[in-house]
Amino acid sequence: METGFLQEQRTLEGDLNSENSHQNSVDFLMNWFRKRSIFVLAYGTGCGAIEMPPTFTSRYDAERLGIRGAATPRQADVIIVSGYCSYKTLRRIIRTYEQMSNPKYLLALGSCTINGGMYWDSYNTIKKLEDYLPVDMYVNGCMPRPEAILEGFIQLQQEIGEGKASSWEKYEENYEFYRKNQEAVLGKKVAPSYEADWYLYDGGL
Numbered sequence: 644m645e646t647g648f649l650q651e652q653r654t655l656e657g658d659l660n661s662e663n664s665h666q667n668s669v670d671f672l673m674n675w676f677r678k679r680s681i682f683v684l685a686y687g688t689g690c691g692a693i694e695m696p697p698t699f700t701s702r703y704d705a706e707r708l709g710i711r712g713a714a715t716p717r718q719a720d721v722i723i724v725s726g727y728c729s730y731k732t733l734r735r736i737i738r739t740y741e742q743m744s745n746p747k748y749l750l751a752l753g754s755c756t757i758n759g760g761m762y763w764d765s766y767n768t769i770k771k772l773e774d775y776l777p778v779d780m781y782v783n784g785c786m787p788r789p790e791a792i793l794e795g796f797i798q799l800q801q802e803i804g805e806g807k808a809s810s811w812e813k814y815e816e817n818y819e820f821y822r823k824n825q826e827a828v829l830g831k832k833v834a835p836s837y838e839a840d841w842y843l844y845d846g847g848l
Contacts, residue, residue, distance in 0.1 A: 670806060671806075674803055674804050674805070674806050675804055677720070677746065677803050678709070678799075678800040678801075678803040678804045679709040679800075680709055680720075681709055681710045681711075681720050681721055681748075681796070681799075681800070681803075682711060682712070682713035682718055682719050682720045682721070683699075683710060683711070683712055683713060683719065683720070683721045683722075683723060684712075684713055684715075684716060684719035684721065684722045684723070684739065684743070685712045685713065685714060686722065686723075686739065687725055688723070688724050688725050688726070688728060688732055688736060689724070689725045689726025689727045689728060689732070689752075689753075689755065690725070690726040690727065690753075690786060691723075691725030691726040691752040691753055691786040691787070692725045692726075693786070694725070694752075694786055694787065694788065694789055694792060695723070695725070697789045698789040698792050698793065699711070699712060702789075703789040703790070703793060705793060705796065708793070708796065708797065708800070709800075710796055716739050716740075716742035716743045717742065717743070717744065719743055719747070720743075720746070720747060720748060721747070721748045721749070721750055721799075722736070722739060722740055722743065722747070722748075722749055722750070723749075723750045723751075723752060724736060724749065724750070724751045724752065724756055724772055724776075724778075725752045725753070725786070726752055726753045726755050726756070726760075726786060727753075727755040727759075727760060727761075727762050727768050728755065728756065728768060728769050728772060729767050729768050729769075730767050730768070730769070730828055730829060731767075731835075733769055733775060733825075733828070733829065734829060734833065734834065734835040735835055736776065737775065737776065737825060737833060737834075738834055738835060740776055745811050746808075746809070746811055747811045748779040748780075748799060748803070748808055748810065748811070749776055749777065749778050749779050749780075749810060750778075750779065750780050750782065750792075750795055750796070750799060751772050751778045751780070751781050751782070752781075752782050752784070752786060752787055752792065752795075753782075753783070753784060753785050753786050753787065754783065754784075754785055755768070755785075756771075756772040756778070756781065757771065757772075757781060757783075758770060758771065759771070760785065761785075769828065774821075774824045775821060775824050775825050775828075776814065776821065777810035777811070777813045777814045777817075777821075778810065779799055779802065779808050779810045780795050780798055780799045780802070781795075782794070782795035
């Protein structure tokens with residue numbers, strides 16, 4: 644049984660406009676290119692950021708799967724929320740996510756992004772990331788090892804290839820819902836303040 648690239652090549656050569664296909668040829672090719680060229684924003688938001696260097700360097704070599712880092716939100720396809728998320732960090736994650744071009748995807752690591760984890764009763768961390776931004780893929784663990792992160796990326800690639808990863812559309816269609824939840828914890832001014840020294844409490848929050 645052929646797997647991997649050979650299977651994908653056979654699919655490309657097949658009739659993609661049949662009744663059994665929910666994607667036309669152009670959509671299939673675009674999604675195939677997208678899943679093989681994923682640029683991840685180099686932005687560590689929590690304790691799970693410590694797992695990023697080994698994932699993207701020689702031992703696990705995420706680039707062999709078409710996954711590599713990007714320096715700015717304008718260049719990135721994926722943002723990783725790597726663990727617990729304080730209110731101050733949430734402001735910047737929202738700002739960064741909204742600067743990214745569509746299509747864009749969000750990968751969430753650890754139990755903290757699902758239910759708050761060990762910080763579930765904290766006064767300044769969110770409990771469920773899904774209430775504030777749409778999540779394409781969760782990777783469990785505290786923190787997940789590079790093998791688990793790569794598995795999460797592979798599953799995300801599969802959903803991108805099938806045209807099922809569309810959380811950015813969900814964010815646009817349900818923007819009022821997300822905005823209401825964001826304002827509930829951050830106030831009416833969701834965007835971070837850049838008018839004062841960010842080391843100061845009143846300017847940094």
